Amino acid sequence: MFAQVVAPFFGRREPRIRARGYLLGLLSSLERKNGWSLAEFAGDATPDGMQRLLNHARWDVDAVRDALRAQVAERLGCLDGVLVVDDTGFEKKGRRSAGVQRQYTGTAGKITNCQVGVFASYLHPGRQRVLIDRELYLPASWFTAPERRTDAGIPEQVEFATKPELAWRMIERAADDPLLTFAWLTADEGYGDNPVLRERCRSRGLSYVFAVSCDHPIVLAGRKMRADEVFAALEEQAWQRYSCGQGAKGHRYYDWAWIPLGPAEWLLARRSITDSGELAFYTCWATGPVALPELVRVAGSRWSVEECFQATKNEVGLDHYQVRKHLAWYRHVTLAMVAHAHLAFLAAGPPGATGAQQGEAFSGLATQGALPTGTITA
Incomplete structure (x- = not known):
């Protein structure tokens, strides 16, 4: 999975090895998967290297996203697949993290200080469901404070977009992908009423x-x-x-x-x-x-995307990040999506696997408690 989805987009060996270590940490049994814990898991004395990976290293996070979608198309794609769109909240303290403000999120069930991400998931009926795309929602208030945007590293060309507009960007990317097949779209009323x-x-x-x-x-x-x-x-x-x-x-x-x-x-x-x-x-x-x-x-x-949110947060630390920058959010979230997809592929078994084979793969994964490190190669 690492070799196909992540490694090709790193020109230098050091950040490529760092990304491999980051993924292995996300796939580990660590209770919290933030910069410090992932660095310690990788054998680093400080989290500086992991922070560089998310904030400064040169690699194309959107290319990784596209490679992930191609892997999902190959491993889980089917003619009656369903693309599901929904958003989830990431509760945060302070006001410097990109897109954070007091806003409603169904994750907390109330108005709270948080970031909101809009996601697309792919559902193969009877097999697995995985997140394949993501966009960070930036409230309108962020576009009236240029110094705040600069501090959070939000590019100047980024313009305000509603959640349904962000959803459409992801739907278009999925529809434009010649490898990904799906028969239906579904979403909750926040999108259906638009x-x-x-x-x-x-x-x-x-x-x-x-x-x-x-x-x-x-x-x-x-x-x-x-x-x-x-x-x-x-x-x-x-x-x-x-x-x-x-x-x-x-x-x-x-x-x-x-x-x-x-x-x-x-x-x-x-x-x-x-x-x-x-x-x-x-x-x-x-x-x-x-x-x-x-x-x-x-x-x-439609409820499959909620299961994706729960799994990626509980199993691969989707919401464990401690970053403020716009780019760093995309990089952590995308790597968490890659990690979760790897687990989903193991549970589903090889393309065309029977129900019994899928069950055997899932049972084997459950007994391990976490992904064995030998399954990813640089």
């Missing part, structure tokens, strides 16, 4: 199932209505029970109903089977006819 993002997806012929808010406006039979109003009028027989995928306690069953809005366009609703007042809504568009169970599958796959 009409520009939906229109851009349609213009590229990208089918989607986007969550939307309960007051999402639609026009039905010439009348403008809210999403929740539409489904409140449905009769009970319109609802059908399906599983939207496996959860921690088995299949996740809900009642589902859908309403056609136009050619290959639907409004979808999910209702709890224990609380009929608990509903979620989705706007769906496809390039051709689709059955309800397929829309349910895609809607349920």
Whole structure:
């Protein structure tokens, strides 16, 4: 993995070896994976070398990102894959880290001092899910303080972009990659409620199932209505029970109903089977006819990105960094994504592996507790 994804983008031996050590530290059983602990794991007396790797060494972090995406396409790519977009928060102290401010993050469930990253993950149904792209959200306040931007190392050419705009950049990169195949896009209502993002997806012929808010406006039979109003009028027989995928306690069953809005366009609703007042809504568009169970599958796959966030934070230190600079954030996060993908590839087994082979690979990985260092070569 290191040889294919990371090593080719280092012209000099010293930073290449440092990057290998950084990855091995991320893949280790260290409790905290910050500059000091990673340096000690690599046998360094100080974290200076690891800091140089993230802040000053010459290497192309976007090229590493693209190489990672190519590896995901080769190892996990399939025609019915799903691209999932979501954001996650990184709680921070102070105000000097790039993009930090008091803002809402679902990670903490409140407004707190944090950075927010927007991510794209790739889901292979029945195998693995990995993060393949990332963008750091910079709030508008950062573009009214040039000295603050300079201190955080934010390039002058970087302009303000909303989270849906950052999501579109990643969607375009995935769609432009001739090696990566996916059938669907999905995201939560923070992205689904954005009409520009939906229109851009349609213009590229990208089918989607986007969550939307309960007051999402639609026009039905010439009348403008809210999403929740539409489904409140449905009769009970319109609802059908399906599983939207496996959860921690088995299949996740809900009642589902859908309403056609136009050619290959639907409004979808999910209702709890224990609380009929608990509903979620989705706007769906496809390039051709689709059955309800397929829309349910895609809607349920959105939670895979949450599993990616949990795994990368718990297993490879996605949020353990202690850097302030804009470039350093991208470099740490990208290397953490590479580390997590390596674990996912081991768990999935070789391309085309059977379910039993995948289980054997995952069991072997679990008994090791961490990646054996011999699996990565410089």
